[in-house]
Amino acid sequence: MPRSGAEARRRLQQAALELYRERGFDQTTTAEIAARAGVNERTFFRHFPDKREVLFDGEADLRAALARAVAEAPADLQPLEILLFAFRKVERILEDNRPFAEPRLHVIAVTPALRERDLAKTASITEAVAEALRRRGVTDRLAGLAAHTGWAAFHQAIQSWIDDSSQSLDAHLLQAFDDLRALSATAPPAQARPGD
Structure with missing residues (x-):
């Protein structure tokens, strides 16, 4: 589990980028991004309002x-x-x-x-x-x-x-x-x- 908010945010961004490249944006869910980053989906939404914004931080x-x-x-x-x-x-x-x-x-x-x-x-x-x-x-x-x-x-x-x-x-x-x-x-x- 990430220890800080900044680390969780960075891991979510990296996970999203990896999944978007592997599967495509439309085929990737926020739950999958959170799981790849080692956090829960609620943590994703604490940092980003939607799965598009994760790339525009x-x-x-x-x-x-x-x-x-x-x-x-x-x-x-x-x-x-x-x-x-x-x-x-x-x-x-x-x-x-x-x-x-x-x-x-x-x-x-x-x-x-x-x-x-x-x-x-x-x-x-x-x-x-x-x-x-x-x-x-x-x-x-x-x-x-x-x-x-x-x-x-x-x-x-x-x-x-x-x-x-x-x-x-x-x-x-x-x-x-x-x-x-x-x-x-x-x-x-x-x-x-x-x-x-």
Whole structure:
């Protein structure tokens, strides 16, 4: 039996991930996850509201850390540079969780219910980041665009890091933002609107 709540939580997450990979998400019950983790089902529900959330633990911490990092970024940075600063601040959260993150991404990719939950979590994070930018005086329109674009670059960096661990997450993140800058630098001028 796990001795602490943190240990039980970690074992439940690992058990769920193993079972989802072996049997699939839909074929796995919370009772089976609890049994694999060496706890009872009541303990599962003390830690997680449902079997989807077991793979999304830490999302609230990441969201709060990103909002805090946006607030702490140097005053002279532009919105995308603020986001790069913030993403670099939270890299440790992901690096410490890499053994869980890689298989988790594969399970989410093949499970529609988990992809749906992942999209909801992403929306929550990007809205928190956009709100943090607004509090810094970035206009509403630009804050939303920066948050979505920055998150896309961050997600790209994470996927590249999972696929190629020969470089650090930081190196992949810097490359993703360099690519983003290159895309915007080479974009053709905006087309004239009809009637202009």
